[in-house]
Amino acid sequence: GENVEQHPSTLSVQEGDSAVIKCTYSDSASNYFPWYKQELGKRPQLIIDIRSNVGEKKDQRIAVTLNKTAKHFSLHITETQPEDSAVYFCAAYDQGAQKLVFGQGTRLTINP
């Protein structure tokens, strides 16, 4: 089955700097890769997703890149703001098991 590894587990950046979170997956058949943000004490919310037929997708300060050959994808946040502080989860869709497999999460802290 699919296995998703996420790094780093914690990340601290200065406000205004960029943050990058990386994930690798094991199943080359996986075709859908969402990113969820979970603020402290809140529910996870989708912030961006990418499908395997696209290499990059942007939404304002957030971008996701996908490298199918290397089986990794990354979340890029530019011009970070205090409200970006949260736990971010990557995921990959396991077509065989028909389930979304989540990474272990990255706790991002934006320092003012």
Add this chain to the structure above:
Amino acid sequence: DSGVTQTPKHLITATGQRVTLRCSPRSGDLSVYWYQQSLDQGLQFLIQYYNGEERAKGNILERFSAQQFPDLHSELNLSSLELGDSALYFCASSPTGTGTEKLFFGSGTQLSVL
């Protein structure tokens, strides 16, 4: 507000007991998912239902069971509870249950087993 309702918000019980968690999906969504989130852990997929039928199963213990009713609400039953079952249980819903669409999460049920 995601439109997904979970009750209760908090549940405190003792080892060996049985509890039921309830989830009402967003209006129009046919699929319901259950996830377990332990302290500092990721989201562990338990089970998915689509229009009343089980669609996918994850790491769900035999002591746990779930169902989706004709009105599309779902219940997760946890029995013979152990200390390690203490966690935040999320329900999520999506329109078609394909797995490659946005999931709308509820606010979760915090289960504490003492």
